[in-house]
Amino acid sequence: MCGLKPLVLAGGLVVGFSGAALAADLLPPPPPLAPPVPIEVSGWYLRGDIGFSNQDVDKLDNALYGNGLVQNLNKGFDSAPFIGVGVGYKFNNWIRADVTGEYRGKSSFTGLDRYADSFLPTGWGTDSYTATKSEWTTLANVYFDLGTWNGVTPFVGAGIGMSRNTISDFTDTNVVTAALAYGREHSQWEFAWALYAGLAYQVTPNFTVELAYRYLDLGEAQSGDLIGYNGGNGSYNPMKFKDLTSQDIKIGMRWLLGPAVASAPEPYPPLVRSY
Known part of the structure; x- marks a missing residue:
């Protein structure tokens, strides 16, 4: 009888382990890893911009151009x-809007006209x-x-507003006739519009940097009335910069002003054990 006790004990252990293994086989597989938590950034933000312009003017115009044939050779x-x-x-991860104010520094202008004059050789x-x-x-x-x-987030955009365009230090030199005229500084408000395309990189949930291209239409501008070197002028004829x-x-x-808001992941269904 004493020899049977170890055999009975070993048999019980085998049966116990087999039952535990069978119960483990009946458990569902572990749930997958939780998905990454998306960050939904919304709310008020401040912005700053620096850049360089590449400007153009479609044509020049002057009241005296009507007196003869004039060709713009360079502008x-x-x-x-x-x-x-x-x-x-920022309303959501797709749409945002802002109002910007910008000072655009002085850009040097050079131009050359040719006009018909039968009195010149x-x-x-x-x-x-x-x-x-x-x-x-x-x-x-x-x-x-x-x-x-x-x-990295690519984006496009559009804007409308106003631009106060200033022409200063205008001079008109005619070497052949030894004539010189100048125009005083002149400013005017014009309707402006813009188109944007660029890339944004979110450094932190509250800080983003952008690299962007912008096409900007500034309207028109003009100099003050052109006055001759002798202080006289036969007509009001400022130089106009069109388009x-x-x-x-x-x-x-x-x-971003304030904390970024993180959306909670979907909860897993409760774990159900099978026996």
Whole structure:
């Protein structure tokens, strides 16, 4: 009898382990790992921008152009820096809007006209121009974020607003006739609109940097009345700059005011044990 006790005990252990193994086999597989928690950033934000402009003017115009044939041979602006600030609101991960104010620094202008003149030996005279242009521009913008990959979000946008365009230091030099005229500084408000395309990178849930291209239509501008070197002028004839545009490259920074909101993951169904 004593020899049977170890055998009975071993048999009980085998049966116990077999029952435990069978119960383990009846348990459902463990749930998958929890998905990453998406960050939904929304609310008010501040922004700052710096960049450089590449400006253009479609044509020049002057009251005296009607007196003869005039050809614009050259009319170009140098690149110039600009800086801006703004405040906006991000409605969700797809749509945001802001209002911006921007100072666009002085850009140097050079131009050259050729006009018909039968009294000159060649039959043509020339006028060369110099000036500077600057703007104060304010825009209301809306942007559409197109999804995020590895923290990078491409976006497009559009804006409308007003621009105070200033022409200063305007001079008109005619070497052939030894004539010189100048125009005083002149500013005017014009309707402005913009189109955007760029990439944003979310450094932290509250801080984002942008690299963007902008096409900006600034309307028109003009100099003051052109006065001759002798102080006289036969008519009111400021130089007009028609259809001013700029293709800008800019770097922007956005600071979210307040904490980012994280959405909670879906709860797992309760674990049901089978026996």
